[in-house]
Amino acid sequence: MKIGSKILILLVVICQNGWAQGFANLDFENAHFIVDPSGNLPPNSVYASNAIPGWTAYVGGVPQTDIFSNLPSAGSAWVSLLGTNPPSLGIFSMEPAFQGRWSIFLQGFSGNTNGFTGGAPVVASIGQTGQIPASAESLLFWGNLSLSYGNIFDVSFNGQDLSLVTISNALNYIVYGADVSRFAGQTGQLLFSAGNNTYAELDNIQFSSVSITEPSAFALAALGALFVGFRRWRTSSRWNLR
Numbered sequence: 547m548k549i550g551s552k553i554l555i556l557l558v559v560i561c562q563n564g565w566a567q568g569f570a571n572l573d574f575e576n577a578h579f580i581v582d583p584s585g586n587l588p589p590n591s592v593y594a595s596n597a598i599p600g601w602t603a604y605v606g607g608v609p610q611t612d613i614f615s616n617l618p619s620a621g622s623a624w625v626s627l628l629g630t631n632p633p634s635l636g637i638f639s640m641e642p643a644f645q646g647r648w649s650i651f652l653q654g655f656s657g658n659t660n661g662f663t664g665g666a667p668v669v670a671s672i673g674q675t676g677q678i679p680a681s682a683e684s685l686l687f688w689g690n691l692s693l694s695y696g697n698i699f700d701v702s703f704n705g706q707d708l709s710l711v712t713i714s715n716a717l718n719y720i721v722y723g724a725d726v727s728r729f730a731g732q733t734g735q736l737l738f739s740a741g742n743n744t745y746a747e748l749d750n751i752q753f754s755s756v757s758i759t760e761p762s763a764f765a766l767a768a769l770g771a772l773f774v775g776f777r778r779w780r781t782s783s784r785w786n787l788r
Contacts, residue, residue, distance in 0.1 A: 569676035569736065570600035572751040574648045577627055582612045590617040597627055598650070604671040604739075618745075619653050623668035626651040628747065641718045644688050644749040651747050652740035654698065667698075667742035673735050678703070680731040682753040688719045690747040698741030704734030711758055719747070723758045 570576075578596045585591020591612045594603045603610040603625040614626035617633060618640060628651045632640040643649040652670040685708065691699055701708045701724060708724035715721075740746040 567676050567733070568679065569674055569751075569753075571598065573646055573749060574598060574627060574650050575646045576600070577615075577648050579615050585612040587614065587617070590614045594625075598625075598672065600676075601650075601672045601674045604669070604673060606668045607671075618651055619655075621655070622653075623655045623670045624653050625670050625672060626653070641690055641692075641747055644690075644719050644747070646749075649747050649749040650738075652738065652745070654740035654742055654744045669739050669741050671737055671739040673737040675733065675735045677733040678726055678729050678731065678736075679753050679755075681755045682730045683725070683727045683757040684754045685724045685726045685736075685751070686713070686754050687722055687751040688716070688749045689722050690719045691744065695743040698744045699746050700737075700739045700741070702735075702737045702739070703729050704732070713758070719749070723754075725758050726753070727757065 576599050578599070579592045580596045581589045582591045582593050592615045594601075594610055594613045597613055597615060603613050605623050605625065610625065614624060616627065616629045616631075618624070618626050618628070627648045628640050628643060629647055630642045632642060640651065641649075650672060652672065654670045655668055685701070689699075691697060701710060703726065708726065710722045710724050713721040713723045738746070738748060
């Protein structure tokens with residue numbers, strides 16, 4: 547191989563490594579709220595780029611400028627951040643943030659103001675483009691679908707659905723896992739979507755080097771994630787009390 551070709555290959559490798567970017571703000575704690583005065587419901591309409599940095603909010607596949615802060619939608623598909631003291635909407639009482647100060651809330655509805663009377667389904671999603679760590683075997687996250695009527699929830703990477711398995715159950719959420727070993731080291735969009743009449747609260751997304759095909763080892767990893775989340779929650783609680 548000529549020296550020039552070797553240099554070219556080396557430059558390509560260096561550029562690829564330099565451009566490779568991991569996922570960010572996977573626990574949604576980097577929220578910074580700037581009210582959009584022209585939004586649907588100020589002061590709860592906030593700019594998505596500040597509230598969920600690194601992520602893009604979608605409704606019906608269309609990127610959204612705004613999301614709601616600590617307020618779910620009353621009758622349409624939407625994306626919200628829920629805090630430690632979310633409002634109560636009758637039977638639809640939202641769970642507080644699973645850990646830290648914020649969890650994401652996706653509401654998928656039918657295409658009208660009444661999600662139970664038909665209409666075209668409207669999907670609510672959040673997505674982020676990044677590189678899955680080269681050592682990653684699995685994706686782990688906390689989720690609550692208890693308010694869902696449609697139970698149409700999907701996680702995908704680069705348009706390919708990830709098969710979810712239940713790892714463990716906590717008081718107000720479930721730890722889910724998915725095998726991402728075939729995507730390790732790849733760059734693409736990670737997308738979480740709630741379909742028709744599906745309400746999904748999510749938090750603490752992370753990648754693990756433990757395979758979900760090893761139940762005992764993965765259970766230990768899940769317990770470790772629970773402990774880390776609890777430590778973060780306690781730290782955040784102490785911080786909020788000061």
